[in-house]
Amino acid sequence: MTKNVRASSGGIGWSNFLIQLGNGELQNDSNEVKVPDDMLSSVDIADEIFGDIVSLEDMSAAVGKAILTPRNIDFLEMNNKVLSKLPEQEKIYRSIDEVMNDETEANNDTEYSLEFLNSLTPQGYPPHELHLKKGAVIMLLRNLRVNQGLCNGTRLTVEHMDRYILGCKIATGANKGQYVLIPRIIFRPPAYDTSPCRFKRKRFPVRLAYAMTINKSQGQTFNWVETYRLQKSKLRVVQSMVTGADDKVI
Known part of the structure; x- marks a missing residue:
């Protein structure tokens, strides 16, 4: 460098x-x-950074902004709050969850209800429900096609929502503006996972990217960052992600 x-x-x-x-x-x-x-900032965090998202220009500008939180529960709440500002109609996608039968364990479909599986979000899995609107900013959760810029952490904007496919535009990097298709994929537990309830989840490998955990945001650059319930140990990490003192509010 x-x-x-x-x-x-x-x-x-x-x-x-x-x-x-x-x-x-x-x-x-x-x-x-x-x-x-x-x-x-002395006002509501979501209002301060995103304001009223009522046009395509507002949606585009939102790509360079983010609310960073230390906890998963906080970023999920903030993402849904910002999504509600978009004027488009909301669509809810739900995952398909299935218990993984293992010959070495008494683990079968009758032991765990579907509602119970839906309520779980193991490490490395996205939540059961995904709320989207056209124009929403999302983040990729898996490497799909690295040569096309579809890597874990890539930010995109939603252009088209189908039942089995999402049409998106890459929002940052060398492939910015490229139209790509995002399919549903299957999330499986790692080999070292010894939990009694091992299951796989079929879902789009994306989530809303208006808010994210501080750990997930490392390596990215934003024009404007706000932090929510910031831990002192994370302050240095957050400050280094923005390009100047005018670009963030804590």
């Missing part, structure tokens, strides 16, 4: 702030960091 694009676009002051923050020079005696007042 010869140039830090993220830090350089924010000016020397922003670069120095990141360095001091990373070196622990901004902490007080209580090991706390004072966040500048101009980086704080």
Whole structure:
């Protein structure tokens, strides 16, 4: 790397702030960091960053924005809240869940109800329900076609919603604007999973990307970031994702 694009676009002051923050020079005696007042928000987070999404231009601008949270339950709540701002009709997709029978375990379809399987979200699995609207910003959860830019973490916008396929446009990177098709895939537990209820889930490998966990957002760059219930240990990670002091609110 010869140039830090993220830090350089924010000016020397922003670069120095990141360095001091990373070196622990901004902490007080209580090991706390004072966040500048101009980086704080006193209004609803979703309204502050996304406003009223009523046009295609608003939907396009939303790609460069994100609400970051430390907990899964928070980002799910925020995603649905932002989705409700879109004027298009909402469509709900539900996964197909099926118990994986194993010869070494007494694990069969009669032991677990379908409702119980639907209520589970094991690590690496998306939730049972997926709420979408045309124009929504989503994130890919699996590598599908890496040579076409369809990698885990790729952000897309929804253009067409069918029962078995999603038509989307890649929203960032070298393949930005390319129209792609996203099929349903099967999520399976890893080989080392020893849980008594092993099941597979067929679903679109995407989720809404207006909000995400801080861990999931690492490696990406945004124009505007807001944080919700931020943990102090995550502050340095979040600050380094944006290009300048004017691009985020905490």
